Amino acid sequence: MAQVITDKRDVDFVLHEQLEVEKLSKHEHFSEFTKKTVDLIISEARNLAVKEMLPVLKIGDEEGCKFENGTVRVPESYHRVYELFKEGEWLSLCDDPGWGGQGMPATVSLAVKNYFHGANFPFTLAILLIHGAGKLVEKFGTEKQKKLFLKNMYTGRWGGTMLLTEPQAGSDVGALTTTAVKNPDGAYSITGNKIFISSGEHDLTENIIHPVLARIEGAPAGTSGISLFLVPKIWVNDDGSLGGPNDVICTGIEEKMGIHSSPTCSMTLGSKGQCRGTLLGDENKGMRAMFVMMNEARLDVGMQALGCACASFQNALNYARERVQGRHLLAGGKDAAPVPIIQHPDVRRMLLSMKAYTEGCRSLLYFTGFCEDNIRISSDPAEKARYQGLIDLLIPIAKGYVSDRSFEICSQGVQIFGGYGYTKEYLQEQYLRDCKITHIYEGTNGIQAMDLLGRKLGLNKGQSFRDLLFEIRKTIETAKKLTGLEDMAEKTAAVTAELEKTAGFIGGMAASDKALTAYSHAYTFMDVTGDTVLAWMLLWRAAVAAQKLQAGAKGKDAVFYEGQIASARFFINTVLPVSHGKMAVILAADSTATDLSDDAFGGK
């Protein structure tokens, strides 16, 4: 049967053949997660996604959320799905079972999210936020805070958010003005206005716990004076019982391009002077706490984007196999029978491009989770640091590059449906609209590019970047020895060498008096780093596939492995030459964009 959401065989391939996730179960930490268990988890997640989450995706888009007198109602059909989520314990996949988590490997959780986000990420967004807020409590909370809040959050009884953005403090978090004043009882009175708060208010849970960034009276300006507070919607008494409303009011929700079923709230705290919160972590260390959560949040955004892209690709592929239109290019004469559009060369180009990018991005995201798992099972601090460096380095790619490519895939997914793709009869246009938010939140993609160039490239004195190159070259060495892959291995080696050179160049420029020019090429640098990483991932896949074919794979398996090699070949032959062109652009260091006077942009 034709698949929806994403290609099951390919998900399983990354888990079991590329990353060999079952090896993790040899370690005590993940001993429960044998291949059988992993397959069961994935199969159940897929069921829930296909049967419950996907069917309400379009309904959620059409109904949206309703705001009335400070309350927000999510689409009616979402309540059932939320209950299933709680029952199935799908909220806290990797967390400590003692607090209600499932303790599964991050690699596996990313496969689960691949299905969930692809089925309905405007819904799962709420879940991610609960988990993210819970994680802050777990990492920075006192025992009392954990006892009062954590299990109720990880099990989904209560909601969670992140109150960060303010009208004049978007990308510039340090400009925020929400204040906190310490009361005699040790709690703080919080006053301020927040915007763009996902799930800031809704009717899925009896309470919502808001981590809030605010500035304690007298704290320094900028990011170094920001503290983190835990502010419940309904006050929670010391015995765990609920008190009264805590003066946290939703004043409105945004009308948006997409993710209509996810309420984006404006929140007012302390308009009656009665909003209380407790400090989470240390004074003035709020930003540091945020950064701890950033990697996970950004990886999730990448997976949201990829979820859309995978689903759009799968729909497009199914449609292209069924939609009969036009004759085969080589068919003789106008009387030839029309063919399914998958036989038209330009449609094939789009489909193979969508296939290669979604596969490469899938491997990249799962691999990032795989690094996390290796940190958990390793007892060697150097090894842990190495994996952490790889994660930190890959995160801007996993968020920025993956969401950029995913949006393009969703656009092609509309294109393959032709006029139908533009109508709401199909999901294609919604995936495109929903996907656009992934360019923006959790740090715009421009900020990801700056992060890569400004922080990550030089991380650990450049060792993490060298570690990445080392990993890539390991795969190249393997591929070089496999018949039929030599040429691809060489081209990947060439792009890797050029990336190394380009990174050295732009890194040097960023630290020089030409920093402005360097940063005006940061986005292109993110692009070419992403291209190289994807070539690596696809070559790695091809190497696994070639070995399986050599070992005598037959039938459907053989077709799948041939498809793997084709993805790599297509990407390496049609994308990498363009990457070389982009690197030439960086190396030429054109400074027009930064030299130009503001007025010369025109329009006045």
Next chain:
Amino acid sequence: MAQVITDKRDVDFVLHEQLEVEKLSKHEHFSEFTKKTVDLIISEARNLAVKEMLPVLKIGDEEGCKFENGTVRVPESYHRVYELFKEGEWLSLCDDPGWGGQGMPATVSLAVKNYFHGANFPFTLAILLIHGAGKLVEKFGTEKQKKLFLKNMYTGRWGGTMLLTEPQAGSDVGALTTTAVKNPDGAYSITGNKIFISSGEHDLTENIIHPVLARIEGAPAGTSGISLFLVPKIWVNDDGSLGGPNDVICTGIEEKMGIHSSPTCSMTLGSKGQCRGTLLGDENKGMRAMFVMMNEARLDVGMQALGCACASFQNALNYARERVQGRHLLAGGKDAAPVPIIQHPDVRRMLLSMKAYTEGCRSLLYFTGFCEDNIRISSDPAEKARYQGLIDLLIPIAKGYVSDRSFEICSQGVQIFGGYGYTKEYLQEQYLRDCKITHIYEGTNGIQAMDLLGRKLGLNKGQSFRDLLFEIRKTIETAKKLTGLEDMAEKTAAVTAELEKTAGFIGGMAASDKALTAYSHAYTFMDVTGDTVLAWMLLWRAAVAAQKLQAGAKGKDAVFYEGQIASARFFINTVLPVSHGKMAVILAADSTATDLSDDAFGGK
């Protein structure tokens, strides 16, 4: 004052300084269109666009169209704008004044449309269709048909459409099944179902005239058996008075991603056996008639896309100058004052990219109109043929390449607004949604790419393509002699030479047994042809600007001209190296996409 829709100075620059449109007025045909008159037209069009059309753009998106019992109501506020359009005689800009047209140069009409489409192309779409339908009557109608219909259409008293697409005949027009049976009185009975009919039904006019593609009983299969008919919604008696309804029923309208205020109708003709039409042009020559209209329609789509892009850019530029967020990269310490985001390098990169692309595309589209005007004023058949060849060659670029780049610009336009760009508070997200349709209708962009490779590259035995290269090289020769432009001229020459080589290569491959592979690279070929044409247009602009600066331009003018040179430099230095990479891809002729088995795409 900050401008909206598009940059007036730049529109005027193309008209008067790049294309020197007033020279057309030396010819009898355009003698009325002196610089003064042209400026007056543009100024009035801009007024109407800014004051009347733009203010109802968002309202139109929110209200959409209402379908009830076969009738369609457009947004209430559109009626006023439509009346103003009729009063101001803005419907038929270039047509014969004897039939209600304005007889203006096409170049000028494109500047007018730049404002109109940028202000509200879901509205102007209806106007374009009336004009297109009228044009068919003008070109192919009998004297009687012209007398009965034409003036009423060109003056906007009646609406017009194009009934082409059917559920199983989208891109494959030849598969259509609507039938026409000749009656004793010479009229035809029409029976069939049409979909995706823009403005197929609405309440703006008392009547709507539908050109309908249908197959006369016994006609050959495929495109060579298709005839064109004129089918009024309300029958028009021989004395011009209105008869009864003509059994043309709207059965529903599409819910769409964008262009909500433009009704996209499903139409049923002859469900009661009472739909009549008259043959327009010759039997079985319907497709040829359609092709005559195709160039204009596709150029209009390019301008719709560019209209969105220009408006999105202008809004982004205004926002970037006002939005204060973050510190200057080179500012010392965290206490530095925040700056407008136009000072951030990555924002500048986006803005300059948007500027360069919109400017280059503007020149390309106006130039296409300029070629039309030169056909009109020329008495030399060879000259006319040369210009027609240039137009035919440039049309797939003007539609496909321009709409692709415009969509990307609209996406960056959202990006610069950050989270706000994703909300409906601003127009940015609507421009992105509306713009997406321009990739699809009037032939998908994939079809444009096939048209370029399959029909246009070899047009007139390749002479038109050589003519294009000759025009580009004329500009390069001029630029080479201008101080400061030598380097840009050389790089443009290099990309032009590479394009010539690539065109020869892919053209040869398309005619060989590797045709499938060639067509799988057609899209990339459209991309690089577009890049080269844009480099030409921007270099041309830079050459004009450099001459004005050398002649002593001062103040605001000097700033504008420096901006022109910057656009060219940015494009040539940051886009062309990537174009070279894309041409290397074509020349390597990877055939993975066409070699791969259908099953290996996966998903089963």
